[in-house]
Amino acid sequence: MKKHNFSAGPCILPQEVMQKAAEAVVELDGIGLSLIEISHRSKEFVGIMEKARSLALELLGLEGKGYQALFLQGGASMQFLMSAYNLLEKKAGYINTGTWSLKAIKEARLVGEIIEVASSQDQNFNYIPKGYSIPNDLDYLHLTSNNTIFGTQLKEFPKTNVPLVCDMSSDIFSRQLDFSKFDLIYAGAQKNMGPAGTTLVVVKEDILGKVSRKVPSMLDYAVHAGKDSMFNTPPVFAVYVSMLTMQWLKDLGGIAAIEEINERKANLIYSEIELNPIFSGFAAKEDRSIMNATFNITDDSLKEIFDEKCKEAGINGLNGHRSVGGYRASMYNALPLESVGVLVDIMSDLEKKG
Amino acid sequence: MKKHNFSAGPCILPQEVMQKAAEAVVELDGIGLSLIEISHRSKEFVGIMEKARSLALELLGLEGKGYQALFLQGGASMQFLMSAYNLLEKKAGYINTGTWSLKAIKEARLVGEIIEVASSQDQNFNYIPKGYSIPNDLDYLHLTSNNTIFGTQLKEFPKTNVPLVCDMSSDIFSRQLDFSKFDLIYAGAQKNMGPAGTTLVVVKEDILGKVSRKVPSMLDYAVHAGKDSMFNTPPVFAVYVSMLTMQWLKDLGGIAAIEEINERKANLIYSEIELNPIFSGFAAKEDRSIMNATFNITDDSLKEIFDEKCKEAGINGLNGHRSVGGYRASMYNALPLESVGVLVDIMSDLEKKG
Ligand SMILES: Cc1ncc(COP(=O)(O)O)c(C=O)c1O
Ligand SMILES: Cc1ncc(COP(=O)(O)O)c(C=O)c1O
Ligand SMILES: [Mg+2]
Ligand SMILES: [Mg+2]
Ligand SMILES: [Mg+2]
Ligand SMILES: [Mg+2]
Structure with missing residues (x-):
């Protein structure tokens, strides 16, 4: 029976992408080897990673604007920590729109001072806070563009001089925005981008290197960017299927x-x-x-x-x-x-x- | 043409595993949905994760011995950091057998005091150091059981009362050892266990909870163990293929x-x-x-x-x-x-x- 898959993530991917992914697990592009048995340093996989990175920037309209696209492991949950590690020197602000914001706040609190700039907790997060004012002295303001659990979504983004960090896990690539307003965007693949197992990080290069702490290599965006997202073995299958899905979206318009x-x-x-x-x-x-x-x-x-x-x-x-x-x-x-x-x-x- | 795949990792997996993995990407076990489009909270995937965790302990002979098997993201490189975060209070010892040990030492140094108990750097790591003495006051001793790059392997493990931590990325499941001598074993999947994208962590429960620092959730073994390795969305495909590969090994004897x-x-x-x-x-x-x-x-x-x-x-x-x-x-x-x-x-x- 045909299924109608409304899963919240991992979730439905284009049929043709799943078909092509299955074929690549048997044999990648006629090379006589499976996608999952080749070295990540092979020219085939390096090509896949580069294509994935450039498609991400292209779809977001961020090519040539000083951004790096990275495909990391750990899920969006790891980004709750990494974003703070890389950007939080003294104080950051968070808009609390529910579960995911709360988790992001919890991890960032281990790194520095966090203020909740606005929250919709008073009504079990059934709305998006508006009309709040944003202190000028924040290292960044963190937003969750779409709250997957409560079904709320930011329609407008605050105008501010403070750098914007946005968890777009559940609505990346779904609507037109001026993505160049954001300094850091992250999104677990497992909604609009691909299967579970990789996380897209789009980071503006000039916000990096400003914190005084020593950031461990695996948590350091600059380290990953410096190695073209291949500092260590990447999640090959998840990156490949994400690349296919982004290509599908590009072909669609x-x-x-x-x-x-x-x-x-x-x-x-x-x-x-x-x-x-x-x-x-x-x-x-x-x-x-x-x-x-x-x-x-x-x-x-x-x-x-x-x-x-x-x-x-x-x-x-x-x-x-x-x-x-x-x-x-x-x-x-x-x-x-x-x-x-x-x-x-x-x-x-x-x-x-x- | 038939290929003979000597790749150092990601590397060859059993043909029947790759075949079954490809089928599951089209449709998992006749459920009408692909492996990669179902929720990780579905009974199907929860079953896969549980099977993977129990197969790992079974193959290592560690069932019922107070160990937890976790399938995490981040690669073995993330374990260089996590092992230190979770176990290093004051001082840890490392046996330096080359690149991978050096990287492990580098990350652990951000967390606490590290002493190099022995090293084979003097001869470009073409041998395994022996006959060294191990201080009694270490939080743990870290070993790399097999050095993938230099082609060296520990044949005997030091006898000590200090907890043993071992990076078994490139020889896990390849030879019989008394695995209960180790307090923490970790291994990137992409050699003997499965495709790139997940890392097996086998941790003895009673060594956890002894450090005074606050460990961020995603870096905390206890957090992952408390959630049966499902604290956040796991790398579904990599866990599934690892499960198939472990099942293949079990069936083989x-x-x-x-x-x-x-x-x-x-x-x-x-x-x-x-x-x-x-x-x-x-x-x-x-x-x-x-x-x-x-x-x-x-x-x-x-x-x-x-x-x-x-x-x-x-x-x-x-x-x-x-x-x-x-x-x-x-x-x-x-x-x-x-x-x-x-x-x-x-x-x-x-x-x-x-
Ligand atoms: C908005 C949002 N942020 C973060 C996460 C956590 O993602 P992960 O499970 O990859 O850590 C999710 C998961 O559904 C999410 O919807
Ligand atoms: C022994 C050993 N440890 C660690 C690693 C790093 O693994 P990863 O790339 O998954 O971080 C490797 C990679 O080949 C390895 O061989
Ligand atoms: Mg939220
Ligand atoms: Mg009505
Ligand atoms: Mg080594
Ligand atoms: Mg000879």
């Missing part, structure tokens, strides 16, 4: 093209959530994520039948995160509009019959 | 069975290197690695023809590391005896014709 499709998917589900009395959205309307739609069922007696219908239709990964409950439809780049259609049909059928 | 094959491969090449005047071994005879055979060509005028013959025969990855030069035949678990035979035939033909 890049971020501008996918943004349109993403908006159509989001509009489809949010208008159903709004119009249908059986469902109610979790996030404040103006802050709703186009990637993760969080919603609840208003009539508990219909939960069982809704779950059953979803299962019958091949819908996967719709459960909300344990800290919010309810449902979460994650609609990353590779999720077809059709899948959202299938879900929305079940939702509206339920109302008609209910 | 475990470490005892592969050790016999590994010894036959090593004997085959080392006797050729010895008998054949055109080639000379790099490492001291008693310290020669059964995984990585390093050797030189004694007659430079034959280099071109040797390289050409190797190429014609489909031999891949035979160049020595830039810091040693010459040749290196890496003969990890999955390399068939036949491949060593092909190489040895070329070597001996060269002598006959030479």
